[in-house]
Amino acid sequence: MNETNQLDNRTLSLKRTFNAPVELVWEAWTRPDHIAQWWGPKGMETRVVEHDFRPGGKWEYVMIMPDGKEFITNGRYLEIVEFEKIISSADFKPMTEGVEIQAFFEADGDKTNFTFKVVHPTEEYCRQQEKMGFMNGWGSVFDRLNEFLTTD
Template identity: 75%
Template sequence: MEMPDGSEFISEGIYKEILTHEKIISSADFKPMTEDVELQALFEKDGEKTNFTFNVVHKTEEYCLQQEKMGFMNGWGSVFDRLKAFVEASDNA
């Protein structure tokens, strides 16, 4: 996966469950920073909009806290900022 600064890192995972327009559940390994987490992307129709919930499930609370200290939440924040810009650009195209 390419980062905004041009650097790259390896992202691997397995899709565990896909329900169209409802949810995507996968494993995720973002080597070397994060390994063996579950990603849950949940979608819920709300009129003309879609509510989106995103969960990252770590095996232990300790591992979750370690990841938070490493900036895990900031990393996902930048991903969602990029997603928002993409969606807004697509809406204006």
């Protein structure tokens, strides 16, 4: 099996088109005050603890469940190309650890085509995460992002 197939077998992806220009979608991903408004599944509150938005910079968010239980999410920015992509290591403790998240932005007039990928260390771990609800969980997050982007 070639390397591309191995990578594909370890990657889960979601695609969306947002009714907002790429600059606005980028801003939602890069400003801590915006991130706090949409990051995390519906029903969770998010507190940005650290946000050093540069290659090598660390990020840490606390997602607070309605019952008060907290989930720590953190990582390090690996690659940033303005208005195009953000690649980061990521841990979502205690559910998902040791993954890479990739956000790709493509301007399409006054809309943004968005692709989100999570690369897992192994194919088995990838399948486990998929069964745990990857599509619903991240789908809910991007529903919140869409609501944030379209709110006046």
